[in-house]
Amino acid sequence: MILAVDTSLGTAVAVIDDDGALRAEAATSDPLGHAEVIGDLLVRVLDEAGAGEITHVVSGMGPGPFTGLRIGIAAARTFALGRGIPVIPVPSHLAAALTHTGEGRFAIVTDARRREVAITVFDGTDADGVPAVVADTVLVPASVADAHLAGVRRIDVATISGADLARVGARALAAGRTLTGDEPLYMRHPDVVVPGAPKKVGL
Amino acid sequence: MSEPLVLGIETSCDETGIGIVRGRTLLSNTIASSMDEHARYGGVVPEVAARAHLEALQPSIDAALAEAGVGLDDLDAVAVTSGPGLAGALMVGVGAAKGLAVSIGKPLYAVNHLVGHIAADILTPDTEPLEYPTVALLVSGGHTSLLHVRDLTTDVELLGETVDDAAGEAFDKVARLLSLPYPGGPEIDRAALDGDPKAIRFPRGLSKASDLAKHRYDFSFSGLKTAVARWVERCEAEGVEVPVADVAASFREAVVDVLVTKALAACADLGVPRLLLGGGVIANRRLRDVALERAEAAGVTVRIPPLALCTDNGAMIAALAAELISSGRRPSTLSFGADSTLPVTEIQVAERS
Numbered sequence A: 001m002i003l004a005v006d007t008s009l010g011t012a013v014a015v016i017d018d019d020g021a022l023r024a025e026a027a028t029s030d031p032l033g034h035a036e037v038i039g040d041l042l043v044r045v046l047d048e049a050g051a052g053e054i055t056h057v058v059s060g061m062g063p064g065p066f067t068g069l070r071i072g073i074a075a076a077r078t079f080a081l082g083r084g085i086p087v088i089p090v091p092s093h094l095a096a097a098l099t100h101t102g103e104g105r106f107a108i109v110t111d112a113r114r115r116e117v118a119i120t121v122f123d124g125t126d127a128d129g130v131p132a133v134v135a136d137t138v139l140v141p142a143s144v145a146d147a148h149l150a151g152v153r154r155i156d157v158a159t160i161s162g163a164d165l166a167r168v169g170a171r172a173l174a175a176g177r178t179l180t181g182d183e184p185l186y187m188r189h190p191d192v193v194v195p196g197a198p199k200k201v202g203l
Numbered sequence B: 001m002s003e004p005l006v007l008g009i010e011t012s013c014d015e016t017g018i019g020i021v022r023g024r025t026l027l028s029n030t031i032a033s034s035m036d037e038h039a040r041y042g043g044v045v046p047e048v049a050a051r052a053h054l055e056a057l058q059p060s061i062d063a064a065l066a067e068a069g070v071g072l073d074d075l076d077a078v079a080v081t082s083g084p085g086l087a088g089a090l091m092v093g094v095g096a097a098k099g100l101a102v103s104i105g106k107p108l109y110a111v112n113h114l115v116g117h118i119a120a121d122i123l124t125p126d127t128e129p130l131e132y133p134t135v136a137l138l139v140s141g142g143h144t145s146l147l148h149v150r151d152l153t154t155d156v157e158l159l160g161e162t163v164d165d166a167a168g169e170a171f172d173k174v175a176r177l178l179s180l181p182y183p184g185g186p187e188i189d190r191a192a193l194d195g196d197p198k199a200i201r202f203p204r205g206l207s208k209a210s211d212l213a214k215h216r217y218d219f220s221f222s223g224l225k226t227a228v229a230r231w232v233e234r235c236e237a238e239g240v241e242v243p244v245a246d247v248a249a250s251f252r253e254a255v256v257d258v259l260v261t262k263a264l265a266a267c268a269d270l271g272v273p274r275l276l277l278g279g280g281v282i283a284n285r286r287l288r289d290v291a292l293e294r295a296e297a298a299g300v301t302v303r304i305p306p307l308a309l310c311t312d313n314g315a316m317i318a319a320l321a322a323e324l325i326s327s328g329r330r331p332s333t334l335s336f337g338a339d340s341t342l343p344v345t346e347i348q349v350a351e352r353s
């Protein structure tokens, strides 16, 4: 069985069988409160999944608001550590794309806060059944997203399916592929400037 | 269960601390610091700290287990800091602690960071056990708090805290004014070596009679920082070289004086002849020396845990949880979050009913 955890938008946790069948899933769409709910969602999904051993943990790597995104990744990693099993990092947009791959070219669009959206463009699936990225994830101002897409069908997504995330991870695993690195898809540098000379306070 | 084996996770500021204790015995205290990454910014940057926590967690847990010579199966509980601290940094630890506790099927204790600093003291087996009540002065880059500890696991009261900057922050900011690198504490110390602490009389925040009525045990360091800035500017305006050693020594003296004066005032007012020091700024030798000297004159016994346990660390979090377990407390539910302003009266968060 494969456990998947994603906190790039709401909080989503799921367990699937090795053949991709859903065993259990639980989620909240609240874009906040990931730290509060993650533990209970894990317990609920494990209980419902029933007998069997978790062999891998799929971690949704974003993009998403950093603070929330990290909570799921941290939980996925320590869960895997506790069981002595590997983590499979998966870009969250791949999960969002999975159910749309039969419909020609399309874009997954998620809120990136600060009046920006994250956009990834897909077209079908590749030979391994993983949604095929034709334009890598970018952040663009929400106001120009349509112009940016230039007619590509836009699919706005507010939640990630844990089950689909697990399925993408399972396909990557079966194909022996790594879909993304260990670094979350932050898409932005830490918001900080190197200070200049101290400000004068006046005599 | 008399000697619970607990792994503690601490991520409230810029140190990723993983500690393992068996009851009051320290088995491992692993600390990964992102301090170097903050140096160019002159202070802790929350987002940089949170990113570093996520990277450091797994290797730190592995290292702590290896050092302690125990496996995850051996643990009786996992403990984590729920607050106070930087929200985004705390949340990484909370997520990690929940993932780990659920994975290994062990109870989770969510605890208070400040009370953890006090619990650090119980990990010193060669000394007499800490006696209660005690006054505790906790000084770091993130907090400056004066506490009345009647019992470690049930009864801690906040007497006062900083109303603006933490003392450690003041060191960092004044170091910048003197063109010294980050972190400021050790740099100010070095610069103060040949300085005269009485050369300049810098203000002692919230120490005037009019302030004491309302803020007897509170601290303020922003006025002091501004006074130092003015002094440096005046030197520059008059074209005289800034006497860095004297400024550093006099600034440090002002900080130390107000910290020790207020802590000993609390001891006297409450009739508590015991003072516990904690937090990273305790590494400052002048603070320890002045505290010891003036406490002795006042008939107050001072306790200082080893410095590796004074800075933020996971062992103190594990130690506090071990005490909670030994005193029969139930674990926390899994529904707590990070609370950046968690009051010190909440020693454990979300205890199961």
Ligand SMILES: [Zn+2]
Residues within 6 Å of the ligand: B113, B117, B140, B142, B143, B279, B280, B311, B312
């Ligand atoms: Zn601290």
